[in-house]
Amino acid sequence: DAGVTQSPTHLIKTRGQQVTLRCSPKSGHDTVSWYQQALGQGPQFIFQYYEEEERQRGNFPDRFSGHQFPNYSSELNVNALLLGDSALYLCASRSLQGTGELFFGEGSRLTVL
Amino acid sequence: KQEVTQIPAALSVPEGENLVLNCSFTDSAIYNLQWFRQDPGKGLTSLLLIQSSQREQTSGRLNASLDKSSGRSTLYIAASQPGDSATYLCAVQSRFSGTYKYFFGTGTRLKVLA
Numbered sequence: 001d002a003g004v005t006q007s008p009t010h011l012i013k014t015r016g017q018q019v020t021l022r023c024s025p026k027s028g029h030d031t032v033s034w035y036q037q038a039l040g041q042g043p044q045f046i047f048q049y050y051e052e053e054e055r056q057r058g059n060f061p062d063r064f065s066g067h068q069f070p071n072y073s074s075e076l077n078v079n080a081l082l083l084g085d086s087a088l089y090l091c092a093s094r095s096l097q098g099t100g101e102l103f104f105g106e107g108s109r110l111t112v113l
Numbered sequence: 114k115q116e117v118t119q120i121p122a123a124l125s126v127p128e129g130e131n132l133v134l135n136c137s138f139t140d141s142a143i144y145n146l147q148w149f150r151q152d153p154g155k156g157l158t159s160l161l162l163i164q165s166s167q168r169e170q171t172s173g174r175l176n177a178s179l180d181k182s183s184g185r186s187t188l189y190i191a192a193s194q195p196g197d198s199a200t201y202l203c204a205v206q207s208r209f210s211g212t213y214k215y216f217f218g219t220g221t222r223l224k225v226l227a
Contacts, residue, residue, distance in 0.1 A: 041219055042218055043157070043217050090157065100145050100206050101159060102147060102159065104149070106155055107154075107155065109154065
């Protein structure tokens with residue numbers, strides 16, 4: 001049973017560029033959420049997708065956008081990258097009808113130069 | 114807004130000690146509480162989930178308790194080992210504006226010395 005998988009694991013971009021991160025949820029899960037984690041901090045909620053629609057959004061600008069596909073996988077897009085966007089980006093999945101337990105992937109480490 | 118605090122921020126102990134990590138939250142109307150482990154630069158691994166109707170959950174050497182009325186949870190680690198060294202995060206799921214959201218603490222960084 002594959003867990004949550006994310007790609008790429010590491011990437012380096014320059015200011016102003018755009019990035020796309022990908023996530024495949026745990027088997028049987030239909031809800032995907034994205035988090036940003038700065039060094040030494042807890043994860044900060046970006047948004048959650050269910051049935052291919054954004055259902056909740058945290059306090060992040062419109063430069064952060066996402067998508068969920070019919071197979072429940074998801075993408076996180078960040079436009080016009082800033083130095084402050086450097087962080088570990090975590091994807092989590094759960095079943096909307098389940099216990100609410102979250103399962104996380106290994107994350108994508110983004111460095112913006 | 115729900116705020117989650119974890120104390121202590123860091124802890125260093127000799128191998129074999131029993132440990133207690135604390136998590137407090139400001140709004141007691143929670144749906145569940147989940148404890149995670151995070152190794153440096155890695156994702157979060159789920160340790161224990163406690164539903165709002167439960168008082169505790171156990172898995173191996175780990176025991177987590179929940180006291181909703183006082184807004185507290187504790188993670189007890191028995192007979193600590195060097196392999197337990199990691200950051201431990203708690204997350205509370207609360208209902209706001211008709212939807213459920215997760216709120217994370219900043220974690221307790223644990224180091225178990227051999």
